[in-house]
Amino acid sequence: MLGNRESLSKNVHFIGVFDPKIRIFDIIMKTANGSSYNSYLVRGSEGVAIMDTVKKEFSSDFFVRLEALCKYEEIKYIVLHHLEPDHSGALIELMSKAPYAKLIISGRAVMMLKGLVKTDIAFEVASTGKTISLGDKTIEFLSTPFLHWPDTMSSYLHEEKILFSGDVFGSHYYDERLYDDEVGDFSYAFKYYYDHIMRPFKHYVLEALKLYAKFEINTIAPLHGPILRSNPQFYIDKYAKWSSEAKFRKHQFGKKMVSVFYMSSYDNTQKMAQKVMQGADKVEGVVASMYDLASLDEQNMIDLLEESDAIIVGSPTINGDAVKPAWDLLSCMAYLESSGKIGAAFGSYGWTGEAPEMLHDRMRWLKFRLPVKPLKIKLIPTEDELMDCVAFGQEVAEITMGKMVEMEI
Numbered sequence: 281m282l283g284n285r286e287s288l289s290k291n292v293h294f295i296g297v298f299d300p301k302i303r304i305f306d307i308i309m310k311t312a313n314g315s316s317y318n319s320y321l322v323r324g325s326e327g328v329a330i331m332d333t334v335k336k337e338f339s340s341d342f343f344v345r346l347e348a349l350c351k352y353e354e355i356k357y358i359v360l361h362h363l364e365p366d367h368s369g370a371l372i373e374l375m376s377k378a379p380y381a382k383l384i385i386s387g388r389a390v391m392m393l394k395g396l397v398k399t400d401i402a403f404e405v406a407s408t409g410k411t412i413s414l415g416d417k418t419i420e421f422l423s424t425p426f427l428h429w430p431d432t433m434s435s436y437l438h439e440e441k442i443l444f445s446g447d448v449f450g451s452h453y454y455d456e457r458l459y460d461d462e463v464g465d466f467s468y469a470f471k472y473y474y475d476h477i478m479r480p481f482k483h484y485v486l487e488a489l490k491l492y493a494k495f496e497i498n499t500i501a502p503l504h505g506p507i508l509r510s511n512p513q514f515y516i517d518k519y520a521k522w523s524s525e526a527k528f529r530k531h532q533f534g535k536k537m538v539s540v541f542y543m544s545s546y547d548n549t550q551k552m553a554q555k556v557m558q559g560a561d562k563v564e565g566v567v568a569s570m571y572d573l574a575s576l577d578e579q580n581m582i583d584l585l586e587e588s589d590a591i592i593v594g595s596p597t598i599n600g601d602a603v604k605p606a607w608d609l610l611s612c613m614a615y616l617e618s619s620g621k622i623g624a625a626f627g628s629y630g631w632t633g634e635a636p637e638m639l640h641d642r643m644r645w646l647k648f649r650l651p652v653k654p655l656k657i658k659l660i661p662t663e664d665e666l667m668d669c670v671a672f673g674q675e676v677a678e679i680t681m682g683k684m685v686e687m688e689i
């Protein structure tokens with residue numbers, strides 16, 4: 281059965297491997313359904329192309345599948361859409377076995393290749409529009425950077441209308457039935473993968489979709505999980521929707537979001553937060569909101585951060601540090617685009633008061649724009665100090681609405 285299944289068409293075959301036992305991928309992703317490292321073999325009248333390899337530990341399975349379908353001398357091209365070790369792990373061994381193979385990588389992959397394979401190897405660079413020929417088969421390259429690493433690219437096999445999408449449209453979902461219309465319900469894995477790998481790069485997703493739209497696509501062959509052949513447009517539409525969603529909601533309001541996140545043990549930082557929000561709320565065009573970090577879970581944090589144009593974080597100083605939920609909040613930026621967001625920090629303290637500056641520094645590393653100095657107040661804020669908090673919130677909100685000031689970044 282599997283023999284037939286592994287053929288996407290007469291000339292295109294799955295030669296990937298399965299990793300049913302993996303439970304955590306790249307530290308950040310839980311993979312309850314295991315995963316696969318997909319690789320494909322394309323046969324043309326004048327040779328064979330191998331589209332990506334697999335994780336090193338699984339190379340022997342990969343070579344068994346490959347050898348069943350072609351001789352190493354027939355391999356004309358090895359295409360690496362993405363250099364991450366889950367796809368480049370068998371590259372060096374494959375190149376040593378395939379004497380006539382030319383390696384094709386993207387322009388942005390050039391800087392990374394040596395660091396990953398630790399040896400000098402010859403390669404050719406592909407950018408959008410470049411094609412390679414296998415006689416009766418033509419593969420066209422598309423530059424789709426940052427999906428998932430800067431080096432990622434995609435390619436399109438004209439004669440078969442297959443898009444080799446790299447990590448785009450992937451799922452960590454192990455199922456040897458291979459095709460979206462035959463595997464179990466992988467909708468959760470598909471969305472989870474998008475949220476963790478693609479969501480920080482929504483603009484790049486939309487750019488990639490524009491490139492894909494030029495082609496009629498019968499099948500999407502991603503690097504992980506099911507091959508999407510039943511209705512590729514369904515998955516493309518999902519990516520388009522998820523990548524435009526937040527902007528759309530904001531446009532509906534036609535306003536800028538200023539969000540104040542805080543945590544407080546004796547209500548001191550809480551009182552500050554209240555006034556910071558009041559200050560922000562005075563500004564026309566701003567929706568000001570405040571959230572107690574104690575009651576937000578990670579998904580709320582990610583959603584709220586994504587919607588917010590300005591993020592103001594308040595934490596008391598506890599044992600020389602900001603509180604853990606404040607760090608947790610900022611760590612969620614790993615899943616989001618941070619460039620362009622405005623940041624600010626504040627908090628009450630007893631004697632050393634490091635927390636607001638530490639949060640401010642962290643936001644600088646996360647590429648927030650930081651127009652105001654951190655605001656710290658000793659213990660219980662006075663009426664005058666509360667007025668300072670109002671001014672602080674108002675200033676951040678006015679800058680969010682476009683008031684020109686010198687930014688730290």
Ligand SMILES: Cc1cc2nc3c(=O)[nH]c(=O)nc-3n(C[C@H](O)[C@H](O)[C@H](O)COP(=O)(O)O)c2cc1C
Nearest residue numbers: 544545546547548549596599600629630631632633
């Ligand atoms: C366990 C504990 C540790 C603290 N450690 C620090 C500290 O290292 N430096 C400091 O400036 N204040 C420290 N403080 C004082 C708090 O920052 C101060 O009481 C602050 O006003 C609390 O604000 P909140 O009511 O918003 O929680 C500590 C307080 C507690 C309860």
Ligand SMILES: [Fe+2]
Nearest residue numbers: 362364428447
């Ligand atoms: Fe990747």
Ligand SMILES: [Fe+2]
Nearest residue numbers: 364366447503
């Ligand atoms: Fe991958």
